Amino acid sequence: MLYTFDKSDSKESENLFCELYEKYNKLVYSVAIKNLNNHGLAEECVQETFLIVAMKINHFAQIDEDHRRNLICTIARGKAIDGIRREDNIAYAQNIEPVDISYFDSFEMLELTEEIKKLNEKEQTFIFLKFVYGFSNTEIGKIYGVSASYAGRVINTALKQIKMSLEGDK
Amino acid sequence: MSNLENACFKACDDWVNEIECNIEPDYSKEHIKRIKEISKGKGNTRFGRKKLRILLVAAIVLLLNVTAFAAVQSKQLNFIKGLIPNTYIFRVDNPVYKSVDDIEYGYIPEGFKEVDRKYMFKGILVDIDCPECQVMFSDGEQHFFVVKNFEAAQFSFDSETETVTRFEDNGINYVYTEPTDKYKGKDGFVPWLYWNNDGYSYFVTGYESSISCEELLKIARDVK
Numbered sequence: 001m002l003y004t005f006d007k008s009d010s011k012e013s014e015n016l017f018c019e020l021y022e023k024y025n026k027l028v029y030s031v032a033i034k035n036l037n038n039h040g041l042a043e044e045c046v047q048e049t050f051l052i053v054a055m056k057i058n059h060f061a062q063i064d065e066d067h068r069r070n071l072i073c074t075i076a077r078g079k080a081i082d083g084i085r086r087e088d089n090i091a092y093a094q095n096i097e098p099v100d101i102s103y104f105d106s107f108e109m110l111e112l113t114e115e116i117k118k119l120n121e122k123e124q125t126f127i128f129l130k131f132v133y134g135f136s137n138t139e140i141g142k143i144y145g146v147s148a149s150y151a152g153r154v155i156n157t158a159l160k161q162i163k164m165s166l167e168g169d170k
Numbered sequence: 171m172s173n174l175e176n177a178c179f180k181a182c183d184d185w186v187n188e189i190e191c192n193i194e195p196d197y198s199k200e201h202i203k204r205i206k207e208i209s210k211g212k213g214n215t216r217f218g219r220k221k222l223r224i225l226l227v228a229a230i231v232l233l234l235n236v237t238a239f240a241a242v243q244s245k246q247l248n249f250i251k252g253l254i255p256n257t258y259i260f261r262v263d264n265p266v267y268k269s270v271d272d273i274e275y276g277y278i279p280e281g282f283k284e285v286d287r288k289y290m291f292k293g294i295l296v297d298i299d300c301p302e303c304q305v306m307f308s309d310g311e312q313h314f315f316v317v318k319n320f321e322a323a324q325f326s327f328d329s330e331t332e333t334v335t336r337f338e339d340n341g342i343n344y345v346y347t348e349p350t351d352k353y354k355g356k357d358g359f360v361p362w363l364y365w366n367n368d369g370y371s372y373f374v375t376g377y378e379s380s381i382s383c384e385e386l387l388k389i390a391r392d393v394k
Contacts (some may be wrong), residue, residue: 104174112177
């Protein structure tokens with residue numbers, strides 16, 4: 001068994017889980033079927049996504065409705081990306097210098113948003129989980145079956161890419 | 171929140187708002203059962219269809235690549251008790267020891283088609299799937315692998331996890347293995363049908379523990 005709800009609030013957790021499933025299962029299925037184009041695999045993706053939701057139910061209890069919806073879709077997209085489990089060591093090399101996120105404070109938010117949208121799905125998934133939902137590299141690694149260091153490399157590469165693109169636009 | 175965090179939220183929100191959600195999913199009973207289990211805090215890391223397929227193909231490839239030495243050692247025998255406790259070995263009669271260039275098959279269940287074919291050193295593996303099947307992990311969906319190979323004459327069966335049945339059909343000896351009750355339905359435990367013909371060894375297997383021997387035999391009869 002991978003997880004259990006805390007006994008003290010298990011009924012509450014179950015109710016929240018059911019509410020989230022009722023509200024968002026179709027949305028998750030839409031994300032999955034778009035990527036996987038197969039009903040059986042999409043069903044499996046919905047199950048895997050809601051398994052993560054159950055594991056992180058305390059996290060969901062603390063965030064508002066929009067964040068809940070976005071987080072569930074982000075997890076689902078990551079689960080539906082076929083290649084996410086393959087650790088691409090060429091694209092995400094180890095010697096990428098970490099980018100200080102305060103660097104981005106001097107840019108317009110909309111400009112930054114557009115650069116983020118240009119990242120690939122894997123990079124977007126990881127940086128959303130990291131910077132919107134505060135997941136650690138270890139947590140991201142556990143969700144997608146990759147190492148924490150690989151998750152960190154993907155995130156660093158994505159930030160570096162945004163930085164270079166912003167500098168190129170200057 | 172930092173500028174980057176705000177931008178990430180905006181990008182994420184824009185993406186989610188653009189998702190077209192106009193499909194009404196027709197979930198299987200198995201899916202609903204699993205979601206209920208998860209909601210009760212009883213979820214587990216059961217292998218999914220895709221992972222199981224990868225594991226099964228890997229297991230078959232490994233099987234075909236490690237058996238040559240043992241096959242030669244045991245070539246005077248047909249169905250023998252293995253060296254490891256609780257195992258049995260089934261080998262090819264008069265192996266041809268020549269490469270397998272082609273494989274033919276006839277009957278496959280309705281809705282199924284060949285989706286992949288792997289040529290390996292000792293044989294051919296045909297992957298037969300039903301891409302449009304609407305049901306996952308239930309009697310409604312099955313998935314088959316048909317394998318023809320030379321020299322890979324030895325397969326081991328563990329009598330603790332599998333029951334082994336030997337029978338004859340149209341002059342060909344078959345060995346059918348299926349998971350014991352304790353292992354039925356568990357990931358990776360699936361039925362296999364083995365047989366030898368014209369110096370080659372063959373087998374058919376599938377995902378589902380509920381695949382009947384009769385269904386596997388129907389496929390097997392046409393394989394050459």
